Amino acid sequence: MSIQHYAPGEVINISPDGAKFESAKSETLVRESHIEVFRFILNAGKTTPEHTAAGAVTIQCIEGEVELNLAGQIRILKANTLVYLSAGASHTVKALSDSTLLITILLQRE
Amino acid sequence: MSIQHYAPGEVINISPDGAKFESAKSETLVRESHIEVFRFILNAGKTTPEHTAAGAVTIQCIEGEVELNLAGQIRILKANTLVYLSAGASHTVKALSDSTLLITILLQRE
Numbered sequence: 564m565s566i567q568h569y570a571p572g573e574v575i576n577i578s579p580d581g582a583k584f585e586s587a588k589s590e591t592l593v594r595e596s597h598i599e600v601f602r603f604i605l606n607a608g609k610t611t612p613e614h615t616a617a618g619a620v621t622i623q624c625i626e627g628e629v630e631l632n633l634a635g636q637i638r639i640l641k642a643n644t645l646v647y648l649s650a651g652a653s654h655t656v657k658a659l660s661d662s663t664l665l666i667t668i669l670l671q672r673e
Numbered sequence: 674m675s676i677q678h679y680a681p682g683e684v685i686n687i688s689p690d691g692a693k694f695e696s697a698k699s700e701t702l703v704r705e706s707h708i709e710v711f712r713f714i715l716n717a718g719k720t721t722p723e724h725t726a727a728g729a730v731t732i733q734c735i736e737g738e739v740e741l742n743l744a745g746q747i748r749i750l751k752a753n754t755l756v757y758l759s760a761g762a763s764h765t766v767k768a769l770s771d772s773t774l775l776i777t778i779l780l781q782r783e
Contacts, residue, residue, distance in 0.1 A: 578753040
């Protein structure tokens with residue numbers, strides 16, 4: 564994942580890659596003490612390892628279609644849909660087609 | 674703003690309203706102890722009062738075009754763009770056309 568962070572107030576383009584998907588790369592957009600936002604590219608057929616976000620998380624599908632497995636409960640996320648997961652919710656994500664997700668993690672660092 | 678909250682894992686449609694914009698209403702999508710997500714409708718020409726989010730915030734433009742005024746610095750947000758603001762950043766938002774924003778606020782409640 565390439566390192567590319569934006570400053571507060573900077574306008575960040577999160578458009579679908581569409582025909583340019585082949586050259587798209589995952590990137591971290593924001594990394595601050597209490598929030599991380601990243602744009603995650605997942606090619607069709609790929610599945611993430613089972614993982615738990617470091618805090619509450621929203622997962623927004625920007626393009627494509629993914630299958631979200633929440634401890635056996637399956638949710639399908641298409642473009643323009645969003646889910647919220649509580650901190651500690653274990654999950655995997657499988658791309659049913661070439662997909663881009665916008666992940667926003669709330670870090671509870673004390 | 675109507676009250677409508679979704680449970681963790683529930684799939685939330687955040688598509689542009691398009692031709693149905695006239696009947697669109699702002700709604701709270703998620704309201705948990707550390708995060709709030711809401712879908713904010715702002716008609717063309719309307720401006721919010723100057724305000725400060727309760728925590729760090731991301732503002733994503735889903736449709737339309739808004740002018741974000743950050744203490745005098747102007748940013749234009751079109752559909753498929755996002756900005757991050759640090760906690761306490763005072764701002765106003767003016768809709769240049771009928772617009773829908775997705776607002777994610779990180780609440781630092783101790």
